[in-house]
Amino acid sequence: MIKKPKILNKTPNLTVLHAAKQYGLSEFQAQLVANRTDSVEQLDKILFPQLKHIQHPGALKNIDQAADIIAKAIQGNGFIVLATDYDTDGVTSAWVANQALQNYFGVDKSRIQHIISERQTGYGITDEVVQRILNLDGQIDLVISADQGSSDEPRIQQLKQHGIKVCVTDHHQIPIDGPPASAACIINPQQAGCQYDKTVAGCFVIFLVMTQVRQRLIEHGWIDKETPSLKNLALNVALGTVADSVSLKSPNNRAIVKAGLQLINNFHSPAWQAMRQLNDNQGQAFDAEFLGFQVATRINAASRVSDVNTALKFLQAETIDEAALYLEQLDSDNLNRREQQEVMLKQAQLQAQQNYKDSSYSISLKLTGNPGIQGIIASRIGEQYGLPTVAMTDLQDGFLAGSARGIVADVDLRQAFQWMSEQNNELFTSMGGHKGAAGCMIPIEQFGSFQSLFEQAIQNQLGDEAPAPTIETDGELADWQLVPQLIDEISQLEPFGREWPKPIFSGRFKLLQQRWVGQTQTHLSCKLQSIGGTILQAIYFNARQDDSEQLDITTGQWVQCAYEPNLNRFAGRTSLQLRLTTLLSA
Structure with a gap:
């Protein structure tokens, strides 16, 4: 059985908290900033990103x-x-x-x-x-x-x-x-x-x-x-930067993403005009989260299930009709990718259940299917178990291609792979990547060796205690803060991404109503009541693996949640909705 996630509240750096308030931030905003950095160096460039800061x-x-x-x-x-x-x-x-x-x-x-x-x-x-x-x-x-x-x-x-x-x-x-x-x-x-x-x-x-x-x-x-400067190219540099999950605490990355988003939201580019036609983000400006989850997923889908050149042609399109045509193909590729992903995810979940122990430091999966999807599988399984995960796909030519995700902050995958190669010089055909995400290819007969060496490499880095799922939050919100204006205050600290994450909060609520929704009946829609009596709508995506799984919570009981606050717009009304990332019995 998977260990229950620990909900931990971040401790703000008081020096940064004071410095952030000097720049005119509210106490709430300053605390969010102080939860994300321990240094006041370049704080002005982080808070107010501009191209001149690059x-x-x-x-x-x-x-x-x-x-x-x-x-x-x-x-x-x-x-x-x-x-x-x-x-x-x-x-x-x-x-x-x-x-x-x-x-x-x-x-x-x-x-x-x-x-x-x-x-x-x-x-x-x-x-x-x-x-x-x-x-x-x-x-x-x-x-x-x-x-x-x-x-x-x-x-x-x-x-x-x-x-x-x-x-x-x-x-x-x-x-x-x-x-x-x-x-x-x-x-x-x-x-x-x-x-x-x-x-x-x-x-x-x-x-x-x-x-x-x-x-x-x-x-x-x-x-x-x-000849004009190249600053207008920032719009798609922003897309690539967000998609590659590099640090958004870096002043350089924050500046290029902020400038790129401003250009994107002018909608002068045929590609971005076509994207708005397909998905207008409920009338809101495109932000970094939209780039990562709505645009990059479609572009990546091209190389996963079809022809990567479609993605480049989409970005280079000279008319909105041309861009829309390529985007239609990317959207179709993305739907195809999702279908293949669900099949491979079921394989992965079964293997993970069979191989996981309380003492596990890692998960290594050997799958059949599309190798272009294994990185997504590694992320999903890794986040579910709170462990560094490698998903490998049989290429049917004597080799396995693998994608790894670090999941745990202290894990360095590139360093782990290097150590593994030194223990077995026949292990890797190729390898590369970053601290948090890496890829490799190995001979299929080396999978057992890879599995044991990966487990040992992660244990070497983490020490005697096996990792468990951990969710770090920005603390609890008072009832008076649980209003739509909260989103405006948070959005002033954008762009959010790796190392400058979108705020997640924790709280204790009474579960008033719950029902399963979505085509797969795996998303949980519920109504929550805070300790102070405020009633809120909440949605928990992928709360269970399939429609046969039962959660150990019942209507009327108190629950502990980690959540992102979001806006819900319906019938001309705007209200605050909680997007749950964890739901536990209190």
């Missing part, structure tokens, strides 16, 4: 070298190949680079070749990507990677042997062997000696590189000095 591109190691190489390629006649990853960060990276080259620097459309990795063949500049590049009919002046390339020395070396230069732009961890020696240059804030913010996404890195290229082209007189 760290100068010059802090990126090798950026001048990259600007020279790309500027020279722009003056050539051959292909400029944009080799990017298949997720939303990679797709938006491709969009940023293409927009800069074509619409700002005057590169003819026919010279730009997009080669986006295939999720099925693995992350990075794979052998398949190399072959697609080599198959191009014509001279190649430069390959620019984005959101990948740092771990791909063998393939980059192969391209170099064919006389093809590769400029790597990336944000993933540098392998122990160092950056790819065969690359013409590498721009990655993770490399030794780079002074740039380590938390930025791949699309942000290529955005900075293209900003520096613009400056170089102006210096050489190759484009007009009045």
